Amino acid sequence: MASLALLRLRQQSVIPGFGPALGFTLLYLSLIVLIPLGALVLAAAGLGFSEFVALATDPRTLAALKLSFLASLAAACVNAVFGLLVAWVLVRYEFFGRRIVEAIIDLPFALPTAVAGIALTALYAPNGWVGQLLAPLQWKVAYTPLGVIVALTFVGLPFVVRTVEPVLRDLDRDVEEASATLGAGRLSTLRRVILPALLPALLTGFTLALARAVGEYGSVIFIAGNIPYVSEIAPLLIVIRLEEYDYAAATALAAEMLAISFLMLFAINLIQASSRRRFGHAA
Amino acid sequence: MLPETPIRPALARSAAATATTQRPDARERVLPRSWRSPTTERPLVRWLLIAAALAFLGLVLVLPLVLVFVEALKGGIGVYAAAISDPDALAAIRLTLTVSAITVPANLVFGLCAAWAIAKFQFFGKSFLITLIDLPFSVSPVVAGLVFVLLFGSQGFFGPFLSANGIDIVFAVPGIVLATIFVTFPFVARELIPLMQEQGSGDEEAAISLGASGFKTFWLVTLPNVRWALLYGVLLCNARAMGEFGAVSVVSGHIRGFTDTMPLHVEILYNEYSFSAAFAVASILALLALLTLSIKSVLEWRHGESLKTRRGH
Amino acid sequence: MRHPIKAMIVAAAASLCIADAAAAADVLTNVSYDPTREFYRAYNAAFQEQWQKDGHAPVAIRMSHGGSGAQARAVIDGLPADVVTLALAADIDAIAEKTGKIPADWQGRLPGNNCPYSSTIVFLVRKGNPQGIKDWDDLARDGMAVVTPNPKTSGGARWNFLAAWAYGEKHFAGDEAKVEAFVGKIYRNAPVLDTGARGATTTFVQRGIGDVLIAWENEAYLAMEELGPDAFEIVTPSISIKAEPPVALVPGNAAADGTEAVAKAYLEQLYSPAGQALAARHYFRPFHPEMAAPQDLRRFQDLDLKTIADFGGWAEAQPRFFGDGGVFDQIYKPAE
Numbered sequence: 001m002a003s004l005a006l007l008r009l010r011q012q013s014v015i016p017g018f019g020p021a022l023g024f025t026l027l028y029l030s031l032i033v034l035i036p037l038g039a040l041v042l043a044a045a046g047l048g049f050s051e052f053v054a055l056a057t058d059p060r061t062l063a064a065l066k067l068s069f070l071a072s073l074a075a076a077c078v079n080a081v082f083g084l085l086v087a088w089v090l091v092r093y094e095f096f097g098r099r100i101v102e103a104i105i106d107l108p109f110a111l112p113t114a115v116a117g118i119a120l121t122a123l124y125a126p127n128g129w130v131g132q133l134l135a136p137l138q139w140k141v142a143y144t145p146l147g148v149i150v151a152l153t154f155v156g157l158p159f160v161v162r163t164v165e166p167v168l169r170d171l172d173r174d175v176e177e178a179s180a181t182l183g184a185g186r187l188s189t190l191r192r193v194i195l196p197a198l199l200p201a202l203l204t205g206f207t208l209a210l211a212r213a214v215g216e217y218g219s220v221i222f223i224a225g226n227i228p229y230v231s232e233i234a235p236l237l238i239v240i241r242l243e244e245y246d247y248a249a250a251t252a253l254a255a256e257m258l259a260i261s262f263l264m265l266f267a268i269n270l271i272q273a274s275s276r277r278r279f280g281h282a283a
Numbered sequence: 284m285l286p287e288t289p290i291r292p293a294l295a296r297s298a299a300a301t302a303t304t305q306r307p308d309a310r311e312r313v314l315p316r317s318w319r320s321p322t323t324e325r326p327l328v329r330w331l332l333i334a335a336a337l338a339f340l341g342l343v344l345v346l347p348l349v350l351v352f353v354e355a356l357k358g359g360i361g362v363y364a365a366a367i368s369d370p371d372a373l374a375a376i377r378l379t380l381t382v383s384a385i386t387v388p389a390n391l392v393f394g395l396c397a398a399w400a401i402a403k404f405q406f407f408g409k410s411f412l413i414t415l416i417d418l419p420f421s422v423s424p425v426v427a428g429l430v431f432v433l434l435f436g437s438q439g440f441f442g443p444f445l446s447a448n449g450i451d452i453v454f455a456v457p458g459i460v461l462a463t464i465f466v467t468f469p470f471v472a473r474e475l476i477p478l479m480q481e482q483g484s485g486d487e488e489a490a491i492s493l494g495a496s497g498f499k500t501f502w503l504v505t506l507p508n509v510r511w512a513l514l515y516g517v518l519l520c521n522a523r524a525m526g527e528f529g530a531v532s533v534v535s536g537h538i539r540g541f542t543d544t545m546p547l548h549v550e551i552l553y554n555e556y557s558f559s560a561a562f563a564v565a566s567i568l569a570l571l572a573l574l575t576l577s578i579k580s581v582l583e584w585r586h587g588e589s590l591k592t593r594r595g596h
Numbered sequence: 597m598r599h600p601i602k603a604m605i606v607a608a609a610a611s612l613c614i615a616d617a618a619a620a621a622d623v624l625t626n627v628s629y630d631p632t633r634e635f636y637r638a639y640n641a642a643f644q645e646q647w648q649k650d651g652h653a654p655v656a657i658r659m660s661h662g663g664s665g666a667q668a669r670a671v672i673d674g675l676p677a678d679v680v681t682l683a684l685a686a687d688i689d690a691i692a693e694k695t696g697k698i699p700a701d702w703q704g705r706l707p708g709n710n711c712p713y714s715s716t717i718v719f720l721v722r723k724g725n726p727q728g729i730k731d732w733d734d735l736a737r738d739g740m741a742v743v744t745p746n747p748k749t750s751g752g753a754r755w756n757f758l759a760a761w762a763y764g765e766k767h768f769a770g771d772e773a774k775v776e777a778f779v780g781k782i783y784r785n786a787p788v789l790d791t792g793a794r795g796a797t798t799t800f801v802q803r804g805i806g807d808v809l810i811a812w813e814n815e816a817y818l819a820m821e822e823l824g825p826d827a828f829e830i831v832t833p834s835i836s837i838k839a840e841p842p843v844a845l846v847p848g849n850a851a852a853d854g855t856e857a858v859a860k861a862y863l864e865q866l867y868s869p870a871g872q873a874l875a876a877r878h879y880f881r882p883f884h885p886e887m888a889a890p891q892d893l894r895r896f897q898d899l900d901l902k903t904i905a906d907f908g909g910w911a912e913a914q915p916r917f918f919g920d921g922g923v924f925d926q927i928y929k930p931a932e
Contacts, residue, residue, distance in 0.1 A: 016497035022400040036430035110572035112526025119347035125803035215423025218528035436673035
């Protein structure tokens with residue numbers, strides 16, 4: 001048993017229950033996550049190396065991955081800027097309805113993605129409330145890659161706000177006062193004192209939003225045009241491949257996305273570990 | 284002019300932080316009106332920043348929410364009532380409740396076990412274990428659905444065995460439950476682990492050395508310490524369990540009244556030109572989301588101190 | 597904190613009991629494609645009534661709808677369909693080939709190649725036909741926005757594709773390179789490719805995207821009926837295809853469920869006068885026109901209809917046009 005092996009590696013403690021707790025954790029983790037994902041890796045490995053490479057580098061697959069990744073990146077950038085702004089406004093200023101705004105930030109966590117997708121499509125379609133205003137400007141949002149970015153911005157919004165907010169709140173005002181006393185203007189205090197302290201949290205929020213967005217499906221399929229090579233995201237391509245009975249291609253793409261997920265998590269852990277070393281707390 | 288607030292006491296991370304900040308009312312009495320603290324912005328800048336933040340949130344968050352309710356009530360109360368009392372809609376609501384009633388307790392027990400093992404003990408490979416627990420968060424829901432089809436579908440690894448024994452997993456309730464558990468896997472654990480790590484194991488050690496049993500220690504010492512974070516995790520887990528679309532869509536089979544969850548039912552109605560009905564069911568989900576947010580906010584206002592470390596990741 | 601959980605467990609237990617009660621009756625599962633939702637809702641009610649009148653125990657009918665290819669995939673992966681009523685024979689062939697739950701010679705066990713109703717492909721345009729669309733060549737004009745679903749996932753979309761191809765073949769006298777360029781032009785005019793016929797209709801009608809929707813005839817009429825006859829018109833092209841959505845028993849599942857008798861009767865009654873009349877009322881062209889109401893039949897226009905046989909049957913058309921690397925895959929491929 002893996003847990004028995006680990007048992008010997010742990011330090012002594014008077015608290016009981018390590019064996020059962022870790023045993024159950026590992027069992028449940030294996031059953032729900034590791035074995036199913038292992039099946040995916042196994043199925044991808046079963047394709048053979050050359051077939052896997054051929055499927056994984058298929059131009060349409062690459063185009064879908066590129067769109068998923070670039071749109072997620074764009075959405076995460078929008079969220080980094082506006083998330084920082086929202087967090088700043090919420091922490092530093094008092095205004096009417098602040099508590100309601102504070103509460104509604106988490107809406108994307110709680111609202112089903114399909115509902116969000118349908119609502120955003122209805123809103124940004126050329127005959128929707130917002131789409132109508134943009135139509136005279138020749139701006140098309142729904143059914144273009146821009147629509148994908150809008151949906152992904154919605155999905156990733158809480159991450160940046162929620163990681164930056166507590167750090168901003170704990171930021172020592174003394175440093176800002178010191179900076180002002182030493183003659184720095186507000187902008188240079190912001191740039192030289194505040195932003196560097198927020199950077200790890202901002203990066204963590206950015207990466208979390210990115211990780212979440214790359215895999216997002218429900219909210220995007222309604223608003224994207226789903227045109228191959230143009231507005232077809234990678235998770236949709238998996239579904240399409242499945243519906244064509246093309247299990248090999250679906251599996252290869254899914255395995256690629258799994259690898260990307262791993263990399264993102266790895267990046268988040270690296271950022272957090274380095275910020276823990278530098279600032280004494282996790283971002 | 285809006286007064287500038289220092290850190291709210293309820294959410295202050297440390298008493299020291301509060302002490303070093305001047306109280307604005309005291310300051311205003313002494314200083315001339317035109318005086319501006321060097322650690323804040325001009326009122327105009329402040330207004331512009333607030334306006335920009337609110338405009339962004341309005342466009343991205345509030346408008347979609349308002350639209351759901353406007354569209355739901357477009358056909359009148361009669362259409363709305365008919366849509367949500369339709370037998371298929373009720374079956375979808377029932378299935379959604381069933382799925383989250385299985386998912387949430389399962390992930391709750393897991394979250395407690397994982398947090399207990401990780402927070403109270405030192406062992407080799409701990410950070411790797413935490414990464415694995417976080418993994419489902421970044422896996423695409425579609426991939427989550429796909430792996431269960433690969434495992435349990437007729438063409439999958441266990442397909443022949445399951446069909447020989449007449450067990451339905453994919454395209455039946457067990458498959459939907461499995462996919463939902465996968466997607467909501469880390470939610471409770473992620474809330475508990477950082478909090479329990481921060482709290483350390485001093486309280487438990489004291490209880491044990493005073494002769495309390497392990498179970499009693501857990502029940503009377505640990506659980507009360509983490510109850511708000513636990514409830515918070517359950518709320519998030521439940522919200523996601525009820526709203527999951529991508530993963531469930533892959534394994535559901537879309538049989539009306541049987542394997543249709545609420546989000547899938549929204550899509551079905553939407554595809555039947557019953558737009559008002561689709562938005563009516565969507566509005567129930569939106570109401571559930573708002574309810575979740577309200578309970579969550581109340582928790583934060585009342586118990587901010589004991590929740591503060593949950594953002595640690 | 598434990599109360600909501602307790603309440604949830606109680607609710608779950610209660611709902612499971614209710615589900616069990618429903619499962620006690622005979623349950624027939626019909627896995628169908630997108631635009632048949634309204635027709636089968638009416639037909640199921642009529643069939644259930646007739647079935648009980650004939651002295652049988654009541655039967656519950658479960659429906660599943662979606663893009664035809666997606667539905668076939670689900671049956672292959674184990675969705676327990678007793679009967680399948682899909683958009684084209686190729687999808688049922690795929691089930692037969694991959695699972696063996698349907699005999700290979702399923703087509704021909706019921707009249708009309710297992711197609712109790714057929715349809716064709718027409719255009720839905722905005723009221724007054726502002727773009728003056730008359731035939732397929734108008735769809736290939738520069739700047740035209742054409743809404744059609746993705747043929748890889750939607751059965752209806754494959755009929756759309758073949759209908760356009762049939763026009764091109766006649767127009768360019770069989771010059772295949774030109775036909776391919778022509779059909780490619782139409783598809784490159786598509787701003788959206790939905791995965792199912794229903795999604796495409798919603799995009800066109802509800803979201804106001806596109807100048808023309810290529811749709812099933814029944815879907816176009818239904819959209820007009822449901823969403824406002826004063827907003828759209830139907831344009832019938834000079835040439836189209838006889839779209840034949842077949843039905844089939846899935847003996848591999850029905851035998852296990854003990855529903856073979858009721859499933860067989862369910863499909864056979866589609867050919868009964870009542871079934872045929874219902875099909876015509878829901879804008880499907882019935883196999884026995886003489887059984888349908890004349891006012892329903894009068895809605896269908898006569899036009900030059902090709903059949904799938906003109907393309908060598910699905911066994912030939914499917915891999916050539918829609919297979920991996922087939923004609924359709926070349927359309928969106930960026931020029932290298």
